[in-house]
Amino acid sequence: MIKRATTLVTVLYVLQAPCAFASGLTWQQLGSRDQMLLAPLAHDWPRLSAEHQERFAAIARHADSLSPAQRQRLHDNLKHWSMLSEAEQARARRNWRLISSLPPEQRKKVLERLKTPVR
Numbered sequence: 858m859i860k861r862a863t864t865l866v867t868v869l870y871v872l873q874a875p876c877a878f879a880s881g882l883t884w885q886q887l888g889s890r891d892q893m894l895l896a897p898l899a900h901d902w903p904r905l906s907a908e909h910q911e912r913f914a915a916i917a918r919h920a921d922s923l924s925p926a927q928r929q930r931l932h933d934n935l936k937h938w939s940m941l942s943e944a945e946q947a948r949a950r951r952n953w954r955l956i957s958s959l960p961p962e963q964r965k966k967v968l969e970r971l972k973t974p975v976r
Contacts, residue, residue: 891914
């Protein structure tokens with residue numbers, strides 16, 4: 858649960874990062890490795906904004922530096938993300954923006970609480 862929360866927080870962070878590209882990517886423009894990792898998003902890919910396509914592509918590029926276990930966790934979290942409704946995704950992004958705006962010490966405490974398993 859802790860690792861899933863950490864990976865989900867990483868995904869949310871990347872989704873909030875500024876995007877350097879203005880145009881989107883077609884699914885075919887992604888490499889086969891990227892397509893494998895982003896497979897949970899394949900169905901929704903054409904409906905994603907160009908900005909979100911680029912951000913997910915950046916996540917896939919970053920995945921090459923992860924261990925196989927970390928890549929699998931990322932894939933699982935992307936699958937979970939893709940199953941969220943648009944409203945739930947918007948709420949997650951809004952919550953991440955709130956967390957990001959906190960002072961560093963307070964942000965650290967909030968993130969540690971999020972990593973604590975619910976009993």
